Amino acid sequence: MTLPRILVVKTGSTHPDVVRTDGDYEAWFTAALEQGGARVDVRPAEGELPDAAAWGGVILTGSPCSVRDEAAWMRRLAAWALDAAGGGVPVLGVCFGHQLLGEALGGRVEVNPAGPENGTYEIELTAAGLRDPLFAGLPARIAVQQTHGDALVEAPPPDRATLLATGPGCAWQAFAAGPQLRAVQFHPELRADTLRRLLDARGRQGEVRPTEHGLRVLRNWDERFVRCR
Numbered sequence: 001m002t003l004p005r006i007l008v009v010k011t012g013s014t015h016p017d018v019v020r021t022d023g024d025y026e027a028w029f030t031a032a033l034e035q036g037g038a039r040v041d042v043r044p045a046e047g048e049l050p051d052a053a054a055w056g057g058v059i060l061t062g063s064p065c066s067v068r069d070e071a072a073w074m075r076r077l078a079a080w081a082l083d084a085a086g087g088g089v090p091v092l093g094v095c096f097g098h099q100l101l102g103e104a105l106g107g108r109v110e111v112n113p114a115g116p117e118n119g120t121y122e123i124e125l126t127a128a129g130l131r132d133p134l135f136a137g138l139p140a141r142i143a144v145q146q147t148h149g150d151a152l153v154e155a156p157p158p159d160r161a162t163l164l165a166t167g168p169g170c171a172w173q174a175f176a177a178g179p180q181l182r183a184v185q186f187h188p189e190l191r192a193d194t195l196r197r198l199l200d201a202r203g204r205q206g207e208v209r210p211t212e213h214g215l216r217v218l219r220n221w222d223e224r225f226v227r228c229r
Contacts, residue, residue: 004038004226007055009077011045011096012063015201022197025061028189032215036222046073052084052091057226060097062187066150067099067109078104085181090225093183095148101183102172105161108154114169117146118199119206120192123173129164133224134174134182134217142213144173144186145195147204151185182221188214 008026013019022028026042033040043050045060052058060081067074078100085091093101099109125140135142142165152172155161165174165184174184187195192210199206 004056004222004228005054006033006038006040006057006059006222006226007050007052008040008042008059008061009045009049010042011061011077011100012065014062014064015198017201018194018198022194028187028191028194029059029061029218032189032218033222036219038222038226045077049077049080052080052089053087055089056228057090057092057221058084060091060093060100062095062097062148065096067096067103068150074100082181085178088180090221090227091181092221092225093181094189095185095187098174098183098185099150099152101177101181102152102156102161102175105156105177107152107156107161107172109150110153111149112151112170113153114151116149116204117169118204119146119195120144120209120211121146121167121169121186123165123167123186125165126163128162128176129174132164132176132182134164134176134220136220136224138213138216143209143211144188144214144217145190145192145208145211146186147195147198147202147206148185180225182225184217186214188218190214
């Protein structure tokens, strides 16, 4: 049996101190996913984007960039990802990836008016979220790792995206767009110790505690959406 192949599209690089101790964005996903038997490939978002159909699923990572930078590569990446999902390739947007896809679907990303979220936060699944395979086996209230200053402050039209999870400081914590596209504002790949080092390196405060809920979300995506190649 051929194992699933996942393409991680890297949309930037994290703090260099954390890269030295914990690796960069792609390393966090690789460590989490390869425990589940996935084979992970990595491509930079600013380079030429390959044919997504060659992979069983695609992940768009977090980034130090903002969607409001409105760089040309961001527009190309968003269009490519939507085309991939429309063509039947499972796509998962994480943090920056979530925001990029949400805006491409008709929402709006700005600095979060409620302030940044840094640390471990509890979020609530909506009725749609409780039914969605991305959150299979999880309770209605889950604890996830977060570090972001921007947010999807205006929702995409309801005929283009369905809210799956919400929180008091950031309403759009997860959404679905059709059968293949999912996006989460939180970092399902981040371990608590890595997040603590990241917040310390950035000089940010936040309560951090261990939780397996995010990893379960990532494993659900791997097991229930990703195709074998």
